[in-house]
Amino acid sequence: MVALTLLLLCCGVGGAAANNHYKVIIVGAGMSGISAGKTLSDAGIHNMLILEATNRIGGRVNKTTFAKLSVELGANWVEGVGGKETNPIWTMVKELNLQTYLSNFDNLTSNTYKQKGGLYKKSDAKKIYDEVDKVYKFSEELSKNLTKEKLEDISVLTAQRISQHVPTSPLEMAVDYFHNDYEFAEPPRVTSLKNTQPLPTFENFGDKNYFVADSRGFESVVHYVAQQYLTTNKIGDISDKRLLLNKTVIKLNYSESGVTVETEDNTKYTADYVMISVSIGVLQTNLIKFEPDLPEWKILAMYKFDMAVYTKIFLKFPSKFWPGGDGTEFFVYAHEKRGYYTMWQHLERIYHDSYVLLVTVTDDESRRIEQQSDSETKEEIMAVLRHMFGNEIPNATDIYVPRWWSNKFYKGSFSNWPIGVSKHEFEQIRAPVERVYFTGEHTSEHYNGYLHGAYLAGLYPFSPHTFLLPV
Template sequence: MDTDDSFSSDNLLDGTIASLIERRNSSHPSVIVIGAGISGLAAARILHDASFEVVVLESRDRLGGRIHTDYSFGCPVDMGASWLHGVCNENPLAPLIRCLGLTLYRTSGDNSVLYDHDLESYALFDKHGHKVPQQMVAEVGETFEKILKKTEQVRDEHTSDMSVLQAISLVLDRHPELRQGGLAYEVLQWYICRMEAWFAADADMISLKCWDQEHVLTGGHGLMVQGYDPVIKALAKDIDVRLNQRVTKVSNLCNKVTVTVEEGRNFIADAVVITVPIGILKANLIQFEPKLPEWKLSAISGLGVGNENKIALRFDTVFWPNVELIGVVAPTSYACGYFLNLHKATGYPILVYMAAGRFAYDLEKLSDKSAADFVMLQLKKMFPDATEPVQYLVSHWGTDPNSLGCYSYDIVGMPEDLYERLRAPVGNYFFAGEAVSMDHQGSVHGAYSAGVMAAENCQRYLLERLGSLEKIQMVSLRSEILEATFPLRISRM
């Protein structure tokens, strides 16, 4: 499918036409997959195992996309996705995780108010470093659940959508007994901060209509102890993946797809599966010829893209308590903090600070050292004997040109049919990625399922279309190829 050589003027007729005739008459349809994240690799795996010719084009110099297991600390640290949301047999990733013998560290059961953590193993501190009484944390957590429950009534009363934060404000106006003051108010802000981390967006950006409509799998949430990298490597085994291939254009002519990468090389196939992050599509970094239909473009523009970043710190010694999470409460959710204690889950002396929404973008304005220094200031207030980290890692998902955000979320006023339009194919263009997942947007298993679905739809489409072409006589096939060859070559200009 790589046509870089066959498009040179010397061998245009001998190379391009002969190779196209061979492909069109073979029993192996060809597909290009754009993106080597878990969705793209899942699609490629399905198609490869079905004996399709598959090439995966990836803009990064590594596999995984928004999954990135870093080993520079001497152990696996996931700087992107790190949880399996739904530790149950119904999770589509469960068979693969079981087969690979990977270990999960469960951080919550079902219905946790903190989503990926239970209130069983934690320590919260105020901005002066004083520990917050656990009874207060539990009581405010119960109040927060009551507030969220009452936002359902607000939703039922209003035909138009509003933000979750606006709904919370209306609930507190109606029910002053639910308002919190002093330190309890700061704890409530920390709960809101954790909610914002789930969506990777601030509460004033999250849709009240949609925020709790996600179908969450049972079994709670489990941290991938060995990281997600083994899953990525297993899916990519024997797949033809081309790294450092940034796609700039996707064009369609005579039922063939031409994909152009940054340095001008072209790849031709019968179909394409597009799995790039929604942030890349929203930024129009890939040119489509002809342009995508308006119903598809409006779906892309109508979805939110959130941001969450991690600052991982490795220490020589453990100076913090043996709890799963360490939190910092503050007068605003923006100023609250959250540390994941990897030492409890994995045995390595590592803390991971996580920030979402606007704060995640603001962190990216700092140098990596300044970001690490900022985190250390918080740690030293809580733990005066804190030592300096021997290493640190900082993610930049919001400004990373390969992602432009971490995952999608439902914005205020989002149309009900948006996801149907997002996942719908356009001719022989098929779309995957976490953003187009049926019910599990923003999750690894959602991205995986979307890749599988896109591959199955692509496979069905090509077998139906190419199966009927077998009845066409060879002479007419040659004529079609001759007519298609030269326009494809011009598209490189």
């Protein structure tokens, strides 16, 4: 860690902050900010301050209570398990003994529903699933060849066109949605082929996904990292004075000699360096005013990357009306409007007799739903469920709709690498500007969009090649 050594030499180590001056200020206490703090602490830099806008740490790893159950509004799966390398998040989950369940999507051919009229015949559904699988494998090989020959990137949709199989029917679009949008939260026409197929998460860490369902919440892994360097009280809660909650950063003045950070309550803090760990979505807004403005190359690069929206809607019912047993946890709804309440999951396997369904929407549907009332959304969902299961099913008694896009502290769920962003432009996204450094899942070249990406980006927030600190 050459850069960290430079930081030690430039700034010194340890010591208490005086007059609100710190060696490093970290803006944001999500996984990446907390991980970056650990990196600094491990290097001997303890004179730091973490400013978090909300009343909790964890960021987009966030649980809530719904229908007396602990459910995850954001990150929910440990994606990438069982491969040649060990996913660091999986290591933490096992260390904490969090309750997890292996997600199995193999039986979707038996659980795919028409827009009206119930289930597709398994043989008809299987034919389409097999065709889409072939296109996906073709796209992976095409992506590898593009990389090998150092050719320009193309979109996932362009790869589908080259394979002469672009999804058009409701069933084809639904299966394609499962393969693409359900993973990346944006459609194939937007998503980069070279940077998503094959996906490094599954190539390196394995193709198994584990659903976290623990009353302590998936956010326990963020606390696990934080507690390795932040002090806690007798009951294990973080009490370290270097972590300040409900501190919204609204202005950041930077120069060659240091930084000044101002929060919404008119408090100013100074530091030698600042590490920005807010989402790329927040960086694309004016929530934080940079003085002077960030350079044009930085702004252009940041706006080229996408902040996708992934919305998990929870519904509670008085009784169960959907199939139960092995191979029924996930089911698909094929509608003429792509992405219209497509991906479903019942939580009976996880929470017995809970009568809770989870439906996922993304992108434009997420934004549309965030702008209407929950009662309107529930009405739409009930119409879909009645098309699937008949008119006699009971009404949902409760609904929870997260609003990631509308929340000014997130402005979306996670980043997606869109077509048109080169490796050089990606390096510009995470490159420092004088004494301002950037981290977050969007700065992880191979794992952007994932919790392990956020963690690893925080572990290595400075590259000895690109992020050498100013002397």
